[in-house]
Amino acid sequence: xxxxxxxxxxxxxxxxxxxxxxxxxxxxxxxxxxxxxxxxxxxxxxxxxxxxxxxxxxxxxxxxxxxxxxxxxxxxxxxxxxxxxxxxxxxxxxxxxxxxxxxxxxxxxxxxxxxxxxxxxxxxxxxxxxxxxxxxxxxxxxxxxxxxxxxxxxxxxxxxxxxxxxxxxxxxxxxxxxxxxxxxxxxxxxxxxxxxxxxxxxxxxxxxxxxxxxxxxxxxxxxxxxxxxxxxxxxxxxxxxx
Ligand code: F6R
Numbered sequence: 001x002x003x004x005x006x007x008x009x010x011x012x013x014x015x016x017x018x019x020x021x022x023x024x025x026x027x028x029x030x031x032x033x034x035x036x037x038x039x040x041x042x043x044x045x046x047x048x049x050x051x052x053x054x055x056x057x058x059x060x061x062x063x064x065x066x067x068x069x070x071x072x073x074x075x076x077x078x079x080x081x082x083x084x085x086x087x088x089x090x091x092x093x094x095x096x097x098x099x100x101x102x103x104x105x106x107x108x109x110x111x112x113x114x115x116x117x118x119x120x121x122x123x124x125x126x127x128x129x130x131x132x133x134x135x136x137x138x139x140x141x142x143x144x145x146x147x148x149x150x151x152x153x154x155x156x157x158x159x160x161x162x163x164x165x166x167x168x169x170x171x172x173x174x175x176x177x178x179x180x181x182x183x184x185x186x187x188x189x190x191x192x193x194x195x196x197x198x199x200x201x202x203x204x205x206x207x208x209x210x211x212x213x214x215x216x217x218x219x220x221x222x223x224x225x226x227x228x229x230x231x232x233x234x235x236x237x238x239x240x241x242x
Pocket of ligand 1: 034035036037038039040066067131132133134138139140141
Protein backbone atom coordinates (compact mmCIF):
# COMPACT_ATOMS: atom_id res chain seq x y z
CA UNK A 1 0.00 0.00 0.00
CA UNK A 2 1.17 3.50 -0.75
CA UNK A 3 0.12 6.14 1.73
CA UNK A 4 0.14 9.80 0.73
CA UNK A 5 -0.49 12.34 3.45
CA UNK A 6 -1.46 15.76 2.17
CA UNK A 7 -1.85 19.00 4.10
CA UNK A 8 -5.46 19.79 3.31
CA UNK A 9 -8.71 18.48 1.83
CA UNK A 10 -8.01 20.51 -1.33
CA UNK A 11 -4.58 18.92 -1.74
CA UNK A 12 -6.03 15.45 -1.17
CA UNK A 13 -8.70 16.15 -3.79
CA UNK A 14 -6.18 17.45 -6.34
CA UNK A 15 -3.90 14.42 -5.87
CA UNK A 16 -6.84 12.07 -6.34
CA UNK A 17 -8.09 13.92 -9.43
CA UNK A 18 -4.61 13.82 -10.95
CA UNK A 19 -4.47 10.06 -10.42
CA UNK A 20 -7.88 9.51 -12.02
CA UNK A 21 -7.04 11.81 -14.94
CA UNK A 22 -3.70 10.04 -15.47
CA UNK A 23 -5.49 6.71 -15.58
CA UNK A 24 -7.87 8.06 -18.25
CA UNK A 25 -5.10 9.70 -20.24
CA UNK A 26 -3.04 6.51 -20.27
CA UNK A 27 -6.06 4.36 -21.12
CA UNK A 28 -8.85 6.46 -22.69
CA UNK A 29 -11.34 3.58 -22.49
CA UNK A 30 -10.73 3.06 -18.77
CA UNK A 31 -13.31 1.45 -16.55
CA UNK A 32 -13.62 3.60 -13.44
CA UNK A 33 -15.25 2.57 -10.18
CA UNK A 34 -16.68 5.62 -8.45
CA UNK A 35 -17.74 6.58 -4.94
CA UNK A 36 -20.15 9.18 -3.60
CA UNK A 37 -20.42 10.85 -0.18
CA UNK A 38 -18.75 13.97 1.11
CA UNK A 39 -15.14 12.87 0.62
CA UNK A 40 -14.83 12.78 -3.21
CA UNK A 41 -16.77 16.01 -3.91
CA UNK A 42 -13.51 18.00 -4.14
CA UNK A 43 -11.96 15.38 -6.42
CA UNK A 44 -14.93 15.60 -8.79
CA UNK A 45 -14.67 19.41 -8.72
CA UNK A 46 -11.01 19.14 -9.74
CA UNK A 47 -11.81 16.64 -12.50
CA UNK A 48 -14.43 18.98 -13.94
CA UNK A 49 -11.87 21.78 -13.89
CA UNK A 50 -9.31 19.55 -15.64
CA UNK A 51 -11.91 18.62 -18.27
CA UNK A 52 -12.71 22.30 -18.88
CA UNK A 53 -9.01 22.97 -19.34
CA UNK A 54 -8.69 20.10 -21.85
CA UNK A 55 -6.55 18.06 -19.52
CA UNK A 56 -8.79 14.99 -19.55
CA UNK A 57 -11.33 13.48 -21.94
CA UNK A 58 -14.10 11.20 -20.65
CA UNK A 59 -15.56 10.25 -24.05
CA UNK A 60 -14.21 6.69 -23.92
CA UNK A 61 -14.61 6.12 -20.18
CA UNK A 62 -17.07 3.71 -18.62
CA UNK A 63 -18.06 4.03 -14.96
CA UNK A 64 -19.53 1.78 -12.30
CA UNK A 65 -20.64 3.33 -9.05
CA UNK A 66 -20.15 1.47 -5.80
CA UNK A 67 -23.63 1.80 -4.47
CA UNK A 68 -27.10 3.32 -4.45
CA UNK A 69 -29.71 3.66 -1.75
CA UNK A 70 -32.70 1.33 -1.87
CA UNK A 71 -35.44 2.08 -2.55
CA UNK A 72 -34.86 5.42 -4.22
CA UNK A 73 -35.76 6.93 -7.56
CA UNK A 74 -32.90 8.34 -9.62
CA UNK A 75 -34.72 11.67 -9.89
CA UNK A 76 -34.62 12.03 -6.09
CA UNK A 77 -31.93 14.59 -5.23
CA UNK A 78 -30.67 12.29 -2.47
CA UNK A 79 -29.98 9.45 -4.89
CA UNK A 80 -26.40 8.67 -5.79
CA UNK A 81 -27.44 8.85 -9.44
CA UNK A 82 -28.42 12.49 -8.87
CA UNK A 83 -25.21 13.12 -6.91
CA UNK A 84 -23.05 11.77 -9.75
CA UNK A 85 -24.89 13.85 -12.36
CA UNK A 86 -24.63 16.92 -10.21
CA UNK A 87 -20.97 16.52 -9.22
CA UNK A 88 -19.44 15.04 -12.36
CA UNK A 89 -21.45 13.60 -15.23
CA UNK A 90 -23.40 16.76 -16.16
CA UNK A 91 -20.14 18.68 -16.50
CA UNK A 92 -17.91 16.33 -18.55
CA UNK A 93 -18.18 14.55 -21.90
CA UNK A 94 -19.03 11.08 -20.62
CA UNK A 95 -21.48 9.08 -22.71
CA UNK A 96 -24.72 8.45 -20.74
CA UNK A 97 -24.65 4.85 -21.98
CA UNK A 98 -21.33 4.31 -20.24
CA UNK A 99 -22.64 5.30 -16.80
CA UNK A 100 -23.60 2.46 -14.48
CA UNK A 101 -25.15 2.92 -11.04
CA UNK A 102 -27.19 0.22 -9.27
CA UNK A 103 -30.90 0.78 -9.89
CA UNK A 104 -32.44 1.94 -6.61
CA UNK A 105 -35.88 1.07 -7.94
CA UNK A 106 -35.04 -2.46 -9.16
CA UNK A 107 -37.98 -4.82 -8.65
CA UNK A 108 -35.88 -7.95 -8.90
CA UNK A 109 -32.87 -7.18 -6.72
CA UNK A 110 -31.17 -10.50 -7.29
CA UNK A 111 -31.19 -10.04 -11.07
CA UNK A 112 -30.11 -6.41 -10.73
CA UNK A 113 -27.09 -7.45 -8.62
CA UNK A 114 -26.20 -10.38 -10.87
CA UNK A 115 -26.40 -8.23 -14.01
CA UNK A 116 -24.35 -5.45 -12.39
CA UNK A 117 -21.47 -7.82 -11.63
CA UNK A 118 -21.78 -9.46 -15.05
CA UNK A 119 -21.60 -6.06 -16.71
CA UNK A 120 -18.42 -5.18 -14.78
CA UNK A 121 -16.89 -8.52 -15.70
CA UNK A 122 -17.86 -8.26 -19.38
CA UNK A 123 -16.40 -4.75 -19.53
CA UNK A 124 -13.02 -6.21 -18.58
CA UNK A 125 -13.10 -5.33 -14.87
CA UNK A 126 -12.47 -2.06 -13.08
CA UNK A 127 -9.15 -0.39 -13.90
CA UNK A 128 -9.25 2.13 -11.08
CA UNK A 129 -11.66 2.05 -8.15
CA UNK A 130 -12.14 5.18 -6.03
CA UNK A 131 -13.18 4.50 -2.43
CA UNK A 132 -14.13 6.51 0.63
CA UNK A 133 -14.38 4.86 4.04
CA UNK A 134 -17.12 4.89 6.67
CA UNK A 135 -16.21 5.61 10.31
CA UNK A 136 -17.10 1.95 10.94
CA UNK A 137 -14.67 0.77 8.25
CA UNK A 138 -17.19 0.13 5.49
CA UNK A 139 -16.19 0.44 1.85
CA UNK A 140 -19.03 0.72 -0.60
CA UNK A 141 -21.85 -0.15 1.77
CA UNK A 142 -20.16 -3.34 2.96
CA UNK A 143 -20.87 -2.91 6.65
CA UNK A 144 -18.90 -4.70 9.42
CA UNK A 145 -20.00 -8.34 9.46
CA UNK A 146 -18.86 -11.84 10.32
CA UNK A 147 -17.97 -12.65 6.71
CA UNK A 148 -16.96 -10.68 3.63
CA UNK A 149 -19.88 -10.53 1.16
CA UNK A 150 -18.50 -11.10 -2.31
CA UNK A 151 -20.77 -9.87 -5.11
CA UNK A 152 -23.14 -6.94 -5.55
CA UNK A 153 -25.93 -7.34 -2.99
CA UNK A 154 -28.64 -5.60 -0.99
CA UNK A 155 -27.48 -4.35 2.40
CA UNK A 156 -29.12 -3.08 5.54
CA UNK A 157 -27.30 0.07 6.57
CA UNK A 158 -25.76 0.22 10.06
CA UNK A 159 -27.15 2.75 12.52
CA UNK A 160 -23.70 4.44 12.43
CA UNK A 161 -23.94 4.84 8.64
CA UNK A 162 -27.49 6.15 8.82
CA UNK A 163 -26.40 8.65 11.47
CA UNK A 164 -23.32 9.74 9.46
CA UNK A 165 -25.34 10.16 6.25
CA UNK A 166 -28.19 12.01 7.97
CA UNK A 167 -26.11 15.19 7.54
CA UNK A 168 -27.18 15.19 3.88
CA UNK A 169 -30.91 14.86 4.73
CA UNK A 170 -33.44 17.10 6.49
CA UNK A 171 -33.95 14.48 9.20
CA UNK A 172 -32.50 11.09 10.14
CA UNK A 173 -35.87 9.45 9.43
CA UNK A 174 -35.46 10.32 5.75
CA UNK A 175 -32.22 8.33 5.33
CA UNK A 176 -32.96 5.09 3.46
CA UNK A 177 -32.32 2.01 5.59
CA UNK A 178 -31.09 -0.16 2.74
CA UNK A 179 -28.82 0.06 -0.28
CA UNK A 180 -27.42 -1.95 -3.14
CA UNK A 181 -23.64 -2.23 -2.93
CA UNK A 182 -20.79 -3.75 -4.86
CA UNK A 183 -19.35 -6.62 -2.84
CA UNK A 184 -15.84 -7.09 -1.54
CA UNK A 185 -14.81 -9.50 -4.28
CA UNK A 186 -15.86 -7.03 -6.95
CA UNK A 187 -13.93 -4.25 -5.22
CA UNK A 188 -10.87 -6.45 -4.62
CA UNK A 189 -10.80 -7.49 -8.27
CA UNK A 190 -10.21 -3.86 -9.33
CA UNK A 191 -6.77 -3.52 -10.83
CA UNK A 192 -5.97 -0.40 -8.82
CA UNK A 193 -7.67 1.22 -5.85
CA UNK A 194 -7.48 4.78 -4.52
CA UNK A 195 -8.97 5.31 -1.07
CA UNK A 196 -9.54 8.84 0.18
CA UNK A 197 -10.19 10.02 3.72
CA UNK A 198 -10.20 13.40 5.33
CA UNK A 199 -10.99 14.80 8.74
CA UNK A 200 -10.31 13.65 12.28
CA UNK A 201 -13.47 11.53 12.39
CA UNK A 202 -11.72 9.08 10.04
CA UNK A 203 -8.36 8.96 11.87
CA UNK A 204 -9.06 5.94 14.11
CA UNK A 205 -10.52 3.78 11.37
CA UNK A 206 -7.65 4.64 9.03
CA UNK A 207 -5.18 3.35 11.63
CA UNK A 208 -7.23 0.15 12.03
CA UNK A 209 -7.58 -0.33 8.29
CA UNK A 210 -3.85 0.02 7.71
CA UNK A 211 -2.37 -1.70 10.73
CA UNK A 212 -5.14 -3.69 12.41
CA UNK A 213 -6.17 -7.28 11.95
CA UNK A 214 -7.69 -8.19 8.60
CA UNK A 215 -11.29 -8.91 9.52
CA UNK A 216 -14.80 -8.49 8.08
CA UNK A 217 -15.42 -6.53 11.24
CA UNK A 218 -13.33 -3.77 9.63
CA UNK A 219 -14.21 -4.35 5.95
CA UNK A 220 -11.57 -1.93 4.60
CA UNK A 221 -8.81 -3.96 6.33
CA UNK A 222 -8.99 -6.46 3.44
CA UNK A 223 -7.29 -3.81 1.30
CA UNK A 224 -4.04 -4.81 3.06
CA UNK A 225 -4.15 -7.84 0.74
CA UNK A 226 -4.61 -5.87 -2.48
CA UNK A 227 -1.42 -5.40 -4.49
CA UNK A 228 -2.12 -1.89 -5.76
CA UNK A 229 -3.77 0.47 -3.27
CA UNK A 230 -3.01 4.16 -2.85
CA UNK A 231 -4.42 5.79 0.28
CA UNK A 232 -4.62 9.59 0.12
CA UNK A 233 -5.27 11.36 3.42
CA UNK A 234 -5.37 14.84 4.76
CA UNK A 235 -3.39 15.65 7.93
CA UNK A 236 -6.34 15.07 10.26
CA UNK A 237 -7.21 11.61 8.94
CA UNK A 238 -3.52 10.67 9.22
CA UNK A 239 -3.33 11.76 12.87
CA UNK A 240 -2.64 8.28 14.35
CA UNK A 241 -0.32 6.94 11.67
CA UNK A 242 2.34 9.62 11.40
C1 F6R B 1 -20.18 6.02 -1.10
C2 F6R B 1 -19.66 4.89 -0.34
C3 F6R B 1 -19.33 4.99 1.11
C4 F6R B 1 -18.64 6.30 1.49
C5 F6R B 1 -18.39 6.36 2.99
C6 F6R B 1 -17.75 7.67 3.40
O1 F6R B 1 -20.41 5.66 -2.42
O2 F6R B 1 -19.53 3.85 -0.89
O3 F6R B 1 -18.51 3.91 1.47
O4 F6R B 1 -17.44 6.40 0.78
O5 F6R B 1 -19.59 6.20 3.67
O6 F6R B 1 -18.67 8.70 3.22
P1 F6R B 1 -18.23 10.23 3.37
O7 F6R B 1 -17.30 10.50 2.25
O8 F6R B 1 -19.52 11.00 3.22
O9 F6R B 1 -17.58 10.35 4.70
